[in-house]
Amino acid sequence: MKIQSVRGMNDVLPVDAAAWQHVYAVAAQVFAAYGYGELRLPVVERTELFKRAVGEVTDVVEKEMYSFEDRGGENLSLRPELTAGVVRAGIEHGLLFNQQQRVWCTGPVFRYERPQAGRYRQFHQLDVEAFGIPTPDVDVEIIAIAAQLWRRLGMSGFTLELNSLGTPASRAVHRAALVEYLSLHEAALDDDSKRRLGTNPLRVLDSKVPATQAIVANAPQLLDHLDAVSLAHFAAVRQGLDDLGIPYVINPRLVRGLDYYTHTVFEWTTTQLGAQSAVCAGGRYDGLVQQLGGPQTTGIGFGLGIERLIALMALQNVPVADNRPHIYFCRFGAAAERDAMKLAEQLRIDMPQLRLVLNAGGGGLKSQLKRADASGARYALILGDEETAARCVQVKSLRGEGEPNQCPWSELAAQLSARLAL
RNA sequence: GUGGGCGUAGCUCAGUUGGUUAGAGCUCCGGAUUGUGAUUCCGGAGGUCGUGGGUUCGAGUCCCAUCGUCCACCCCA
Incomplete structure (x- = not known):
């Protein structure tokens, strides 16, 4: 048997490494420009951490984690995302107790999926997180960091999609109304949507099946169920983006895949990468730290897919720092x-x-x-x-x-x- | 997990209705006045045709299986 790399886990060869080095160099510069400090974390964590953070019934946890028992019988997993580890480290080292923290993190993450264009089993993310700041100004800051990164890399053509999931309470009200509405039309839904009805009903809103879309058109809208606090927060975020001249589109169907989001969610998308449109995605997660055993403190951040970013840089002929010999x-x-x-x-x-x-x-x-x-x-x-x-x-x-x-x-x-x- | 496309030289590919020692371009190495590249010319190296079975006088070509890879779905960065 010929030995080769594991499916979906790729080598970066010297000709391509220049682009990676360029991304890291520019990103480190941008994060420093906003006062974010780097956090370096292990690739392996206890499986329980991801179950609690990402959500027990999500695809990521149910079928995409590389989990194993070590020799001592501990159940461990290769991290499928960075935020959970950042929060764990923050709690463990007392960084999140009654204080603000601005941090970033990078490294490989792992998901057991079938590879395709822009999708790998080992891929790399840049993560930026801000803790302990409940106000919408930091939502704007987090989004502006990404915009600044595009600017300094010389990239264009992104769409910023924005939505608000509101507070857990308003989200629950909407969810109940949505499930009730969809249940009435369940017979007409496609199979995937029927399944989602039980797992993640918000996802049904995003269905590509025409018959389902027709039903969804009259479904209860999340934005109609936001409470006053949520609406004010959302409005302030939009105002801040307007003030900075960062264009966005409201996407009422934008739902993040992970359970922990509240209020602001966003995605930087492109139409240039085939089926994979999201290059950078994130949102606010005010309940996560407490959920993982930490103090009640807020959080917001994003994850950026480096492979997708670099693929896009290549498509856009973005110049990369020259590392050829003089x-x-x-x-x-x-x-x-x-x-x-x-x-x-x-x-x-x-x-x-x-x-x-x-x-x-x-x-x-x-x-x-x-x-x-x-x-x-x-x-x-x-x-x-x-x-x-x-x-x-x-x-x-x-x-x-x-x-x-x-x-x-x-x-x-x-x-x-x-x-x-x- | 589901569906489809594709596996021939390091890379990109050709290879007729099955028929001799499987080809091209690029790359690499050497040469064309001794020590001057990228252009041109000449030469050379490099392939168990993904793997294993089967059909046949004969298989790169047809059939089956298997592995790999790519793309899409699900889901996501």
């Missing part, structure tokens, strides 16, 4: 090869930003220059017996920037600094 150093002849190694090392000391590849493994000048070209380097340095006798190096542009010149060793760092603006 210099490829060709060398041949016994004495010259030793001198070149010393020069290369000194250049890296003199120019900390320099990316220099020193030819290794021998080869003629022709083949070394081919490697130089293929490496993407802007300049080749050439050191052979002639140069080493004259204590100089040939500096040759590989990108049509003038004729080669012979540069004395003593002036090499200065010349390269000037040429590369390093």
Whole structure:
């Protein structure tokens, strides 16, 4: 049997890693710009944590978790999302007691699903969470962080979909009305919707089946059941987004898949990724911390799918920080090869930003220059017996920037600094 | 879990109604005045045709199974 990666768990190869590094670099910068601190968490948690946080009857918990018993008999799971672990850590270290916390987190998450475009069994999320701030201004802040990220990455074409689930109480009232209405029409519903009626009736509102859509058109609307507090909160969020000039569309059928959401929910969607439209999604979860055994404190945050983001960046030809070498150093002849190694090392000391590849493994000048070209380097340095006798190096542009010149060793760092603006 | 498409060289693919030693482009390596790339020309390396059975004188091609992969549903980032 040929050994290969586990289904749905992909390798990121060096050619693609530049985009990942770029995303992480820009994201860290953005989060810092809003005063969010990084939290680094284990990939494995007790299964119970996710059952309680995400919800016992959700698909994620029922059929998508990688769960196992360790050698001590503990039931553990690979995390299917980041928020539960963030809350657990916050409670465990006393970060959520009567205080505000702004944190972010990243890493792999795991869901046992059939892979398809933009969907993997191991994928990566960026998570941003704010705790202990019940007011709608932080809802706006969280959404603005994503908008700022798109801006700094140079991305466009997102739709911000927005909805409010209200308080648990108003949500329960609506749910009861909805179930009552749908039950009257149950015979006409498609099979999936009949099933959802018992599990997650809000989902029926989102059905793609035409016959079901016709029934849903007259169903009780969630927004009609919001209480005064919920309506005021929602209005303030919309006002804040308007003030910042962040466009959005109200989607009354937007329901997040996980149980813990209250009030604001949102998704940044795109039409450019096939069947997977959500790139970034989140909302407020004011009951979650207490539900997990912590103090009564509020929370709001989002999860962003890095694979989807990077796929979209590729589609939009978003420029990525260049990590190709500046210099490829060709060398041949016994004495010259030793001198070149010393020069290369000194250049890296003199120019900390320099990316220099020193030819290794021998080869003629022709083949070394081919490697130089293929490496993407802007300049080749050439050191052979002639140069080493004259204590100089040939500096040759590989990108049509003038004729080669012979540069004395003593002036090499200065010349390269000037040429590369390093 | 359900449905459909596809598995031939490192990559992208061709391969006729079944018929000799399975091809192309790209990549890689070497050469075209000794030490000058990316263009051009010449040459070379690289494949148990996913795997296992079956039909046949003969299977990359037909049949069955299996694995993998892609896309969609469910659900989600």
